[in-house]
Amino acid sequence: MPSLLKSLFGKSEEPLVSSALPEAMAPQKQHVTGHIGHRRRDCWWDPIYSPTLDGSLTEGDWDFDQTAGPSQKFFIGQHLDGVVSRGDTFKVVGVTFKDCDFQGVFDSDTLFMFDRCRFVGCDFAYSSWKDTHFRNCEFENCSFALSHFNRCEFRGNKFNSIGISGSKSDFERSFVTNPQALIDAGASRAEGEKPKVRKRLYQWHRLQGSKAHLSRTLLASHNLVGDDHTFYKTAKLHDLQQSKAKIASNFFELIFSESRGRFAALVSLLLNLAENGLLRVVGLLNGWGSSAFRPLLGIALLWSAFGWAYLHLFDTAQPWRKSFNITILAGYSNEYVDTITPGLNTAQSFHAVLAVIFYTVFFGTVIAKLSRVR
Known part of the structure; x- marks a missing residue:
């Protein structure tokens, strides 16, 4: 099957790139001991954007027996080392995390299990997770940008308005049972209280590129883990999202004609629409590669x-x-x-x-x- 690809969003009206994470700050390489970054103040395109919360979060406690759920807290992965025992399962059940940040390396040689939890306005940037299961959880107005998941599982989760970064939302040997829901939930805001149409369309077409990049990441991950049904479901998602990203880019160029003429954009748009139709027909004929x-x-x-x-x-x-x-x-x-x-x-x-x-x-x-x- 043919496949297509790439892009992402960030700041200003130049080609948007989500705040690149410096090599020295990569969570899997640095021992984070306190809250880092000012994403809630600076990342206006992300669902977690909330300048009033910048600098006001306090460190949270991993003991949730006395509360229905933490609010406006940050959690450091390395601080779990003194809480959990190696080889055990650390289970969090039915807890609501509101406006919380997760940072650092969540790898204490234990299995993390979040079961029926809610994450509202939570930022997973600068975090690296290993052997973590999110089961029947809800993610609303959260961000997976600048995050890394290794040997993790997302089973039966609901996603609504999720910040993603095509090249910096990393799923390595991780399994997502409903990748379509994750991609569809990808969201990006335009700058300003009343952004112009051009800004909205710009963010929209760059977001499609980010979704295309993430769909390729998920496909590569499901190529190694998970069942055949989910793999071919992800293959369908990948091929169609790559095509959609191209069509969105052509549509933006056709209206605003930034890097090339409108006629060239129109020709590319028609060709990519035809390719999208061909992909759908062939995908229907063989179940996107799953059925001979x-x-x-x-x-x-x-x-x-x-x-x-x-x-x-x-x-x-x-x-x-x-x-x-x-x-x-x-x-x-x-x-x-x-x-x-x-x-x-x-x-x-x-x-x-x-x-x-x-x-x-x-x-x-x-x-x-x-x-x-x-």
Whole structure:
């Protein structure tokens, strides 16, 4: 299957890049001991943007027995080392985290389990998680930008308005049961209380690029972990999101014509729309690579449909034989040229084209499934 790709958002009206994380500050490489950064003050495009909270968060306690959930707290991963025992499971059940920041390395040789928790306005930037499970949790107005998840699982979670960074939302050998929901929840704001249309469209088309990048990250992760069903579901998400990102970019260029002319943008837009349609058709035929039976069934239905047409619409001799020969492509030759029956030659040509498409998809899918390691 063809695939497409890339982009992301950030600050100002230049091509947006979300605040790049300096190498020295990467959470997996630095021992974070206190709250770092001013993302709530500076990242106006992110759902967690709230200048009034900048500098006001206090360190939270991992003991939630006396509270329904922490609010306006920050949690440092390394500080868990004295709370949990190596080899144990640290489970947090039914806790609501509101306007909280998670930073540092959450890797204490233990299994973290967040079960039926809610994260509202939480920022996961500058954090690195390992062997963490989020099960039946809700994420609302949160940000996964500048975060890293290694050998983590997201099962049955709900996502609503999530900040993402195409190249800095990293999922490594991590499993997300509903990747479509995560991508669809990606959000980006335009600067200002009443942003102009141009700013809104700019943020929108850059966001599609970020989603495309994240979908590729998820596909690469699901290539190593998870079940086949989720892998092919992610493959569909990836291919369509890459195409959508290109279409969004072409649409923006067509209206505002920044880096090239409107005519070139229009041509690219039409070509990418056609490619999107082709992707959907081929994806429907083989289940986005998951099913070799679908195109085989399509070949059988093609033989039946045109056999009926040759019998009832064109009244040809041996209609089922004719349909079989053309369907398997071996019998399509000049012997079927008919200058008397109106439309028969056109129908036969159309029949042959469809047969070529079905056979190409069928053999391509079978070869890919048998000869390629997922």
